[in-house]
Amino acid sequence: MFEEMERLTRVLCAEHGTSGCEDDVFEAAKRELAFCDTVTVDELSGVTGIFGNPDAKRRILLDAHIDQIGMVVTNIDENGFLRVTNVGGVDRRTMPGSPVTVYGKETLTGVVCTLPPHLMQGKEEKIKPVSEQAIDVGLSREEAEQLVSIGDRAVLTCTVRKLMGNRVSGTALDDRSGCACIIRAAQMVQEKDPDCCVMVVCSTREEVGGQGAQIRTYTLEPTEAIAVDVSFAKQPGAQNLNAELGGGPMIGFSAALDRRISKKLIRLAKENDIPYQLEAMGGRTGTNCDEIGVSRGGVRTGLISVPQRNMHTPAEVCDLEDMENIAKLIAAYIMDGKD
Known part of the structure; x- marks a missing residue:
């Protein structure tokens, strides 16, 4: 329709x-x-x-x-994790464990790191500010630096999908x-x-x-x-x-x-x-x-x-x-x- x-x-x-x-x-x-x-x-x-x-x-x-809205890469740490800060009003509550697309020299798929509940020892973990979270693209620091630079962008990714009726989400x-x-x-x-x-x-x-x-x-x-x-x-x-x-x-x-x-x-x-x-x-x-x-x-x-x-x-x-x-x-x- x-x-x-x-x-x-x-x-x-x-x-x-x-x-x-x-x-x-x-x-x-x-x-x-x-x-x-x-x-x-x-x-x-x-x-x-x-x-x-x-x-x-x-x-x-x-x-x-x-x-x-999205994120911008601010650093690549010694373990190859991408450090970012927000571009616009990113809701940090949605970030831990979420899939991410990183737009570097190549388009990379990553995930926002999160501590498993098994390791939290019964303590409720507060959601950290965007600048204190990290993206794992599966690379070492040396490998990541070949494909990603400071200033490159990243977004939490969810393709548009049809819901029931006339509604869409993404x-x-x-x-x-x-x-x-x-x-x-x-x-x-x-x-x-x-x-x-x-x-x-x-x-x-x-x-x-x-x-x-x-x-x-x-x-x-x-x-x-x-x-x-x-x-x-x-x-x-x-x-x-x-x-x-x-x-x-x-x-x-x-x-x-x-x-x-x-x-x-x-x-x-x-x-x-x-x-x-x-x-x-x-x-x-x-x-x-x-x-x-x-x-x-x-x-x-x-x-x-x-x-x-x-x-x-x-x-x-x-x-x-x-x-x-x-x-x-x-x-x-x-x-x-x-x-």
Whole structure:
């Protein structure tokens, strides 16, 4: 039912792209945006596809970040273990015993070391900070130094898998799911020849500050923008959350967002029978909206979020129906000429 959305998600999540090292996933995004009139790749800001009327007064930016959290190698110790620190908000609780992919001169498979329970002598071991954990790639120090260098990246690895119903789980759904949504929306709209300029940006470095969206927004000079990221859905241990997986797009309200866009998204969801949920934030959103909205003289910006469980772990969970509905809502927004 959501074959194209699932395909896009799998293609994008299959490629490596920790913040600042997104080159591999850039190529995947570039291929998927080939239907645009122009596609450019910029190492600092990301992949941009542009179509529609380039001379139109209405210039709509669609943004989702393409980078993922991960680790960077800081040292190789005397036993050949790789010492690392985090790139973005890696959840250290998920690390011990987890499989890892290391991107050195060759792509290596490793595992995060953990002390077996038999050796803990009845004492509960606290999870160490990322910088105090180590990756075992099965090599001596001399062998490891031939293949891995300080500055190389590593990620906890779990390929995207289908769960029951419309749900998928895997690594990098934050925010490759958002990238899949904006590309899918662009596919829907491009066929209708919109009388506006549509700029689709899969941006870099959101997990370390949002620099990619900030740079690209300044260059493109949009008149309005919608960013798609992930946000928290209900799960065990977090009963205070309101959003449901499968409940539809999460439309954001915040002091950092344009209220007119948020209201318009609600109107369009109702008119097009798209289920939706509301998310209220007091100030900053923690997404690229915070950088996009203050570019140049300011950009009217809206936020739509994909409900997600297990954020910043190797087993993030999203619902393909939510993602398809986000694409439909964005497409309706682009084609609607009313405020």
